[in-house]
Amino acid sequence: MTENPGLDALNKRCERSITQMTDADALAYIAELIDDSLDASFDRGPKRALFLLDDLGKRPLGDKDGALVEYFRANAWAARSQIANVRQSWSWESVERQEELLALSRAATHPGFASLDKVRRCQILTNRANVLHTVGRSIDAIAGWDAALQIIPAFAMARGNRGSGLSSLASMLVDDRERAIVALHAYDALRSAMADDAIYESLDPALAVAFFANSASELANAVNLDAVRALQRLDEGFEGRSKLERSYRRWCLQNQLFLCPLNDLGAHLAGAADDLMLPPIIEGLNDRPDGYLPPPILGFFNQMKQEYASARFTLFEGISSTKVHFSDRGVKLTDTLDYPLYSLASERVRIAFRIAYSLLDKVAFLVDHYWKLKKAPDRISFKNVWMVERKSRLLPQFQARENLPLRGLFWLSKELFDDDFKMTTAADARELHAIRNALEHTYLRVSEGWAKPFMVIEASNKGFGIAIGSDELEAKALRVMKMARSALFYLSFAIGVEERAKRRANHDHLFGSMPLYGLEDRRKRRDPF
Structure with missing residues (x-):
């Protein structure tokens, strides 16, 4: 037997x-x-x-x-x-x-x-978002569930898990109003998974329904839902002064590119802001004995935000331009018969890609500084900052560190390809790496997007640069821009986790404070003198 x-x-x-x-x-x-x-x-x-x-x-x-x-x-x-x-x-x-x-x-x-079929597509997108959420990438997970709900709006597992993801996002926010609004939308998403029109692909969804119901109940006990619903006013915000500015801000909202968590709820005008900041930073008196200015990472984060915002607008200009710019007139070029695209607009897309990709390495530089990893500055990259020098082994500082957004930042780095760390979680990682390398060091041949499928690349051109259609390059630039956005969010959230832990660990210490103020917009213009 x-x-x-x-x-x-x-x-x-x-x-x-x-x-x-x-x-x-x-x-x-x-x-x-x-x-x-x-x-x-x-x-x-x-x-x-x-x-x-x-x-x-x-x-x-x-x-x-x-x-x-x-x-x-x-x-x-x-x-x-x-x-x-x-x-x-x-x-x-x-x-x-x-x-x-x-x-x-x-x-x-x-x-x-x-x-x-639609259900299978929703399963693929929802399953991927679920794993992203598990490893700490809540921002990217929300986008994944949203994509599934674009296919089947009543797909229950995307609705409910999106609620769980929004709840996790709310727990990491510092601003009380934003935290309450995101929590409200988490509750609504969880409840929608139990609605009469919710579609479950499994025959017995009882366990999932019970989990979503319990999560919704916890939120209802923690948040005054009616009060938040009355004050959220998501459709109020700054639309822009000119027609161009309004178009730009709508494009940012639709692509979820603002550095504001309310933009992750949808294209709501209230999310049309870049209000993501680092949390209050605690320093000991002896950390910088000769320092009298704010912690230097605040200035570095400012710089990264500015580069991101500038790259974002540069990408918008490149994508939306339909006219020949005056700077392109009279620049003599050869027609290479492969429908080449040379223009200021095309260069703007290239520039946006390069800036957004480079921001990921700058995030790694700040990770090295804040977590005191003591890496060689000239060898730091977003892919290798987590690893023992020249080895594919995670640094001991991270192996059991209970910092979910920091772990999410680490897993975001896995979307990139590196010659020393080839394992990746993204199907297009090698392609992104090749595009960046071509933009920085070799030759990226950009053709008019409509023409590339009909082109035949001559054998003599093979291996000489990389050919790509303009529409492909624009899509890849937008993808890298979204990665940079996620990285800035996870970095801020991860530092927030560490700073709150410091405060708890030193609850019996005396804390002083240094008030900081926002930099006024009028000071952002170039001084002509």
Whole structure:
């Protein structure tokens, strides 16, 4: 008599080959193996599923099945993570989570993604957002749930998990009004997951419903919801003085590019501000014995915010320009017959990409300074600042540090590619790296976006620079801009966690304060003298 007939049956199923199965049958078989193995906490099942998916991926699959391979690959890694109880661990590093995120990113950006049914697309986007939320990337997770709700507005798991994400975001905000408004929207999102029109893809959503209900109840007990609802006034704010300024501010709102958490609730005018700041910084009397100015990181954060805002407007100008600028007139260029795009507008997009990407390395420089990592300044990058010098091993200062937004910043760095740290969680990481390298050091050939699909690159041009369409470059620049925005949020939140911990640890000490004031807009003009 067998001790566990269920596991015996799963072991036998793991021996089965998919060689004689059709693509559809193979996918169905692998999906069932993953689900049944997870139910039985049988780790060999998802391991075998990953092997079979690699085998299936060697076939000439259609785009739709190619996207499904990545979706089920993510499910297999998620099953391994759950069986190993990784999801309950505070560990910063996790191969299972990293591989799951990469597979979901590949599925969401796969050419076959649009061919999948709406529920499957929502599952991919929601699952990815859920993992992002788990590792501390609440800003990016909210955008993911929003994308799912664009497909099926009543998709319950996106609604409810978005509520959980907004609740986490609210807990990190310093401003009382913004925290209350975000908490209110978290409550509304959680309640909407229990509404009559909510669509659950699972047959038994009782556990999810109970979790969302409990979370909503906790928020209702902590926040005066009616009072906040009456005072939020999200549609009030500064629209801009000129037609151009109003257009720019609408574009920022629609793309969620303002450094304001209210912009993450949607394109509300109240979110049209860049009010993200560092929290109050505590210093000991002996930290800077000769210093009489505010902590230098405040000035550095100012500089990063200004660079971000300037790059954002530069990108807007590049994307929205439809006229030949006077500075382009008379600049003699050769028509290379590949529909080249040379203009001030195109250069603005390039510049915005470069500034936004460089901001990530500057964030790393501030991380090194604040957390006293003592890295060599000329070798710091957003990808390597977390690691032991020249090794792919996390620094001991971070391994068990309970700072969720800091961990989120670390996981954001995993979206980049580096020649020394090749593992990434983003399908386009190598492409972003190649574009940046070409912009900084070699040759990025930009063609008019409509023409690139019809172009044939001559063999003599292969390997000489990188070819990209103008619309692709604009999309990549916008993507990097959003990464820079997220990095600034997580950095501010992470320092806030550390400063609050300092205050708690030194509650019996005497604190003095140095009042600081905002820099007036009139002082931002260039002095002509």
